[in-house]
Amino acid sequence: MAHRWGMAIDLDRCTGCEACVVACHAENNIPISTPEQAATGRTTHWLRVDRYYEGDFPDVKVKYMPVLCQQCDEAPCEPVCPTYATYHNPEGLNVQVYNRCVGTFYCANNCPYTVRYFNWFDPVWPEPMQLQHNPDVAVRMAGVMEKCTFCIQRIKRGKDESAASGQELADGDIQPACVQGCPAEAMVFGDLNDPESKVSRMAESSRATRLLEELGTKPKVFYLERGR
Amino acid sequence: MERRSFFKILGASTAGAVATGCGSNTDALIPLLVPEHNIPIGEERWYPAVCTECSAGCGTLVRVMGAERVIEVKGEQVRQRVAAVKKIEGNPLDPISGGRLCARGQAVVQALYHPDRLRGAVKRNGDRGKASFAAVPWAEAVAGVADKIRTADPSRIVFLTGPNAGSRSAAVQGFLKAIKAPAASVCSLTDFAVERKAAEVALGWSGLPVYDVANATHVLGIGADFLGGWESPVYYARQFGHFRQGRVGMRGTLFQAESRFSTTATSADRWLPLTPGSEPQFIAAVARILIDAKLAPIVAGLPAAVATAFRTADVAANLKACGQDEKRTRSIILEFGASHAPLVIGGASAVHTNSVDAVIASHYLNLMLGNVGKPGGVLAPAANAVSVESSALAGRLANAQVILIDGTNPAYLLPKSSGVLDALNKAEMVVSFAPVVDDSAAYADFILPDHHALESTVAVSALVSDRTAMAVAEPFVEPLYETQAVEKTLADISGKLGDSYTAPTAADLVKPLLKGDATYAEVTREGGIWLVPDAKPVAAKPGKDAALSVAKFEGDAGQFPLYFQPYLSVQFHDGSSSHLPWLQELPDPVSSAIWGLPVEIDNATAAKLGISEGDLVRIESAHGAIEAAAFIHPAAIPGVVSMGIGGGHTHFSRYGSGYGVNALSILGPSAEASTGAMATGATRVKLTRVSDDGKLIQFSATKSENRGAHR
Numbered sequence: 052m053a054h055r056w057g058m059a060i061d062l063d064r065c066t067g068c069e070a071c072v073v074a075c076h077a078e079n080n081i082p083i084s085t086p087e088q089a090a091t092g093r094t095t096h097w098l099r100v101d102r103y104y105e106g107d108f109p110d111v112k113v114k115y116m117p118v119l120c121q122q123c124d125e126a127p128c129e130p131v132c133p134t135y136a137t138y139h140n141p142e143g144l145n146v147q148v149y150n151r152c153v154g155t156f157y158c159a160n161n162c163p164y165t166v167r168y169f170n171w172f173d174p175v176w177p178e179p180m181q182l183q184h185n186p187d188v189a190v191r192m193a194g195v196m197e198k199c200t201f202c203i204q205r206i207k208r209g210k211d212e213s214a215a216s217g218q219e220l221a222d223g224d225i226q227p228a229c230v231q232g233c234p235a236e237a238m239v240f241g242d243l244n245d246p247e248s249k250v251s252r253m254a255e256s257s258r259a260t261r262l263l264e265e266l267g268t269k270p271k272v273f274y275l276e277r278g279r
Numbered sequence: 280m281e282r283r284s285f286f287k288i289l290g291a292s293t294a295g296a297v298a299t300g301c302g303s304n305t306d307a308l309i310p311l312l313v314p315e316h317n318i319p320i321g322e323e324r325w326y327p328a329v330c331t332e333c334s335a336g337c338g339t340l341v342r343v344m345g346a347e348r349v350i351e352v353k354g355e356q357v358r359q360r361v362a363a364v365k366k367i368e369g370n371p372l373d374p375i376s377g378g379r380l381c382a383r384g385q386a387v388v389q390a391l392y393h394p395d396r397l398r399g400a401v402k403r404n405g406d407r408g409k410a411s412f413a414a415v416p417w418a419e420a421v422a423g424v425a426d427k428i429r430t431a432d433p434s435r436i437v438f439l440t441g442p443n444a445g446s447r448s449a450a451v452q453g454f455l456k457a458i459k460a461p462a463a464s465v466c467s468l469t470d471f472a473v474e475r476k477a478a479e480v481a482l483g484w485s486g487l488p489v490y491d492v493a494n495a496t497h498v499l500g501i502g503a504d505f506l507g508g509w510e511s512p513v514y515y516a517r518q519f520g521h522f523r524q525g526r527v528g529m530r531g532t533l534f535q536a537e538s539r540f541s542t543t544a545t546s547a548d549r550w551l552p553l554t555p556g557s558e559p560q561f562i563a564a565v566a567r568i569l570i571d572a573k574l575a576p577i578v579a580g581l582p583a584a585v586a587t588a589f590r591t592a593d594v595a596a597n598l599k600a601c602g603q604d605e606k607r608t609r610s611i612i613l614e615f616g617a618s619h620a621p622l623v624i625g626g627a628s629a630v631h632t633n634s635v636d637a638v639i640a641s642h643y644l645n646l647m648l649g650n651v652g653k654p655g656g657v658l659a660p661a662a663n664a665v666s667v668e669s670s671a672l673a674g675r676l677a678n679a680q681v682i683l684i685d686g687t688n689p690a691y692l693l694p695k696s697s698g699v700l701d702a703l704n705k706a707e708m709v710v711s712f713a714p715v716v717d718d719s720a721a722y723a724d725f726i727l728p729d730h731h732a733l734e735s736t737v738a739v740s741a742l743v744s745d746r747t748a749m750a751v752a753e754p755f756v757e758p759l760y761e762t763q764a765v766e767k768t769l770a771d772i773s774g775k776l777g778d779s780y781t782a783p784t785a786a787d788l789v790k791p792l793l794k795g796d797a798t799y800a801e802v803t804r805e806g807g808i809w810l811v812p813d814a815k816p817v818a819a820k821p822g823k824d825a826a827l828s829v830a831k832f833e834g835d836a837g838q839f840p841l842y843f844q845p846y847l848s849v850q851f852h853d854g855s856s857s858h859l860p861w862l863q864e865l866p867d868p869v870s871s872a873i874w875g876l877p878v879e880i881d882n883a884t885a886a887k888l889g890i891s892e893g894d895l896v897r898i899e900s901a902h903g904a905i906e907a908a909a910f911i912h913p914a915a916i917p918g919v920v921s922m923g924i925g926g927g928h929t930h931f932s933r934y935g936s937g938y939g940v941n942a943l944s945i946l947g948p949s950a951e952a953s954t955g956a957m958a959t960g961a962t963r964v965k966l967t968r969v970s971d972d973g974k975l976i977q978f979s980a981t982k983s984e985n986r987g988a989h990r
Contacts, residue, residue: 061520061523061524063523063524063530064519064520064523064524066506066516066519066542066543066545066546067542067545067546067849067868068381068382068506068512068516068542068849068868069382069849069850069865069866069868070379070380070381070382070384070385072382072865072866073382073383073385073386073861073862073865074380074385076861077365077366077367077385077386077388077861078366083860083861083864084864086863086873086874086875086938086976089864089873089874089976089978090974090976094864094873094978096864096866096978099866099978099979100866100868101979101981101984102868102869102871102982103981103982103983103984104913104914104982104983105983105984108552108881108882108913108914108916108917109550109551109552109604109607109914110549110550111540111550111913111914112545112550113540113545113546113914114984115545115868177394178348178349178394179348179392179394179759180389180392180393180394181346181348182346182348182361182363182364182392183363183364183365183388183389183391183392184346184365185365185366186320186321186344186346186365228366231368231378231379232368232369232379232380232385233379234379234380234381234512234513234516234517234520235516235517235519235520235523236379236517236520236521236525237520275524278548279530
């Protein structure tokens with residue numbers, strides 16, 4: 052049976068430490084913005100941690116919510132792309148093909164989660180910072196849209212290694228960088244087609260919700276509520 | 280990388296001077312095409328390493344692949360194949376990191392490949408503090424330093440180090456002994472001197488107590504931001520995850536009493552916003568509530584003076600002094616006390632003049648609750664726990680003839696009122712070992728840049744651990760530039776002086792810990808040595824100290840009406856990570872600010888002073904003033920102004936210089952008396968609105984989840 056990749060994020064464990072954000076930058080060659088670019092909203096974070104204050108002093112609470120591409124099954128970004136740069140792959144991922152993208156912005160306009168980022172500039176990595184680049188991930192040029200891929204390169208490497216060794220992929224063998232780094236183990240990744248996988252069980256939790264579910268986008272990222 | 284795959288790698292890797300990684304199919308296919316030290320294109324190797332970004336001592340795993348860099352050879356640009364670090368993760372074998380890592384630990388690779396790293400030794404050729412340097416041969420630099428040390432009065436040589444304990448500090452102490460200079464002084468906000476002293480007094484323990492959060496049912500944090508910038512953030516975050524949702528049918532409940540809405544407070548179920556410095560009074564009230572409700576069974580075990588102080592505490596008056604509503608607090612404390620496994624975590628994330636009293640009292644609460652030495656309670660540190668000598672620096676610095684600086688940045692960390700800049704200007708020679716010119720290195724006569732930790736042999740003992748835990752690594756990438764490990768530089772200097780000394784190396788530190796026929800090579804292959812906890816845990820020996828003193832503050836309350844609390848930020852810690860661009864653009868968890876941190880002001884104070892979000896605000900103490908953008912914080916305590924540490928470096932590379940302001944610079948010279956720890960929370964300030972242009976850059980300005988509020 053084909054895989055159907057999904058993620059569950061337990062907000063009761065999340066401490067808002069943002070280890071996931073740096074993990075994502077390190078893994079995916081995310082461009083570095085200058086302060087001038089940042090001031091005009093040109094910073095790129097495929098994964099961000101939204102922080103919401105709730106309640107009145109002193110009973111204030113904070114809700115941290117790591118938000119990344121929700122890899123929707125009914126993704127609003129997909130049908131609007133005139134060049135098929137964004138499409139749905141057989142394992143349920145919303146895939147972005149950089150060299151098809153001509154930068155129409157339609158996909159970003161249509162994404163209710165605002166998780167797509169446009170390369171307004173060619174990225175700059177002063178020598179020798181480029182040594183850190185992950186060769187498994189393409190560096191994107193100006194004019195191209197980008198977003199979280201669920202670390203598709205890790206999925207591919209995991210499947211290749213499994214094929215080479217003849218060992219079947221086990222639950223947890225593949226972890227996107229954010230999931231791997233999370234100190235509180237708030238993030239879990241796996242196959243939603245495997246009912247025994249940890250992510251499937253968490254998705255079934257009474258605490259599980261999905262972002263803007265009412266829009267009918269059918270996201271594959273599940274958030275487990277805080278506080279119970 | 281998880282345990283399973285790591286063991287696969289262990290099967291093939293070996294360690295050496297420059298360790299070699301695992302073999303691969305590709306090696307066998309094209310052995311003749313690829314030089315031995317290079318890694319075939321597309322292949323990855325994983326090596327264990329040690330994170331030295333803070334003093335926690337996390338073991339890491341590093342992904343290394345082949346890469347190319349451009350270097351100049353005889354005036355021509357040529358491409359060179361090198362083994363390059365691609366990613367840093369936690370080492371699953373290490374009980375501290377457990378395979379996980381914080382934001383700073385993962386960003387360290389940018390320090391390795393920082394474009395502003397020094398390429399070799401340099402000598403000052405301009406005024407002190409201006410960071411004007413010219414390259415100089417290593418031999419000349421070493422001779423220059425040795426000549427000065429030869430003629431200097433050894434008692435006036437001051438060696439400043441960071442808090443990390445391990446092979447580096449052993450080498451520094453050996454060097455100082457050889458030149459007959461006094462022991463090194465730790466210059467750090469993160470040596471946790473207050474917490475060490477309190478454990479020694481209250482429990483008779485040497486080292487930092489270990490809080491078994493994972494097995495507690497209710498945790499009451501008092502002044503300890505254990506999920507933020509406190510002792511061992513990754514270790515405690517891992518425990519917290521388990522505490523919350525790792526046990527079937529049991530969710531841990533966290534109450535946090537603190538004078539700032541810290542990372543830990545944001546994760547708490549209930550937050551008790553304490554008046555700064557009122558922790559001892561709060562703890563006495565908590566003790567009295569627990570005693571009255573018969574929820575603290577072991578009062579008899581306490582020293583008599585403590586028991587009396589707790590039994591006679593005036594709950595209403597104490598809670599009023601702490602700014603607490605009595606009814607709300609009572610209900611929280613009663614729920615806490617009645618729980619199956621209650622645990623108090625006392626700390627001094629903001630150090631006050633009475634912080635040692637507060638943390639000692641917190642230990643007595645745990646003794647009263649009967650959880651010391653038990654699962655879900657307070658565990659004794661490992662027998663060989665690191666002890667860090669602390670001393671009042673200001674006096675030694677003022678009189679210093681030669682100042683050597685490694686792993687710390689006194690010009691940034693010490694407030695102007697300490698006289699640190701005068702001392703750096705006045706000293707006859709300042710020597711820095713910084714890899715990148717920072718605020719202090721800007722004053723140096725010579726900079727003898729250290730290798731990056733990933734290019735060095737490193738052994739670091741875990742800061743918080745109930746078992747002997749030391750992360751150990753041999754280098755696996757060649758040094759990029761003509762830098763030199765400080766251990767070697769010190770040996771060279773002392774060699775020039777005709778002195779010789781032997782300092783324990785990483786291997787020497789590991790040797791006494793080896794069991795059976797285990798070898799150092801095996802330890803470096805796994806990334807460290809972690810022994811099982813001692814079967815007979817160290818018993819607590821309660822002391823007799825029970826002062827519950829009142830905190831003192833710098834500045835007249837009439838003229839400077841607000842409390843000021845600089846804090847260790849998630850992204851920059853004590854400012855030592857501010858030169859890494861990933862961290863500069865990491866949205867601040869409090870304000871979502873990037874490239875500069877704002878000052879956090881409560882709604883009422885902001886309204887009174889006519890301050891709006893993003894305004895430029897002047898923060899003035901009796902010892903100086905800074906100007907920063909305002910962030911109106913929905914959970915700031917009225918009258919308490921906070922600010923993350925990390926901005927305002929005068930010199931710290933292209934990514935770290937000039938963004939934000941240094942909150943520490945305006946502090947008064949107050950210290951906690953028994954430890955000499957800088958009292959970071961003991962200064963009063965006043966605020967004035969300057970303009971509407973604070974240049975606050977936020978990744979997201981949204982504070983509420985309400986629909987329509989999003990960007």
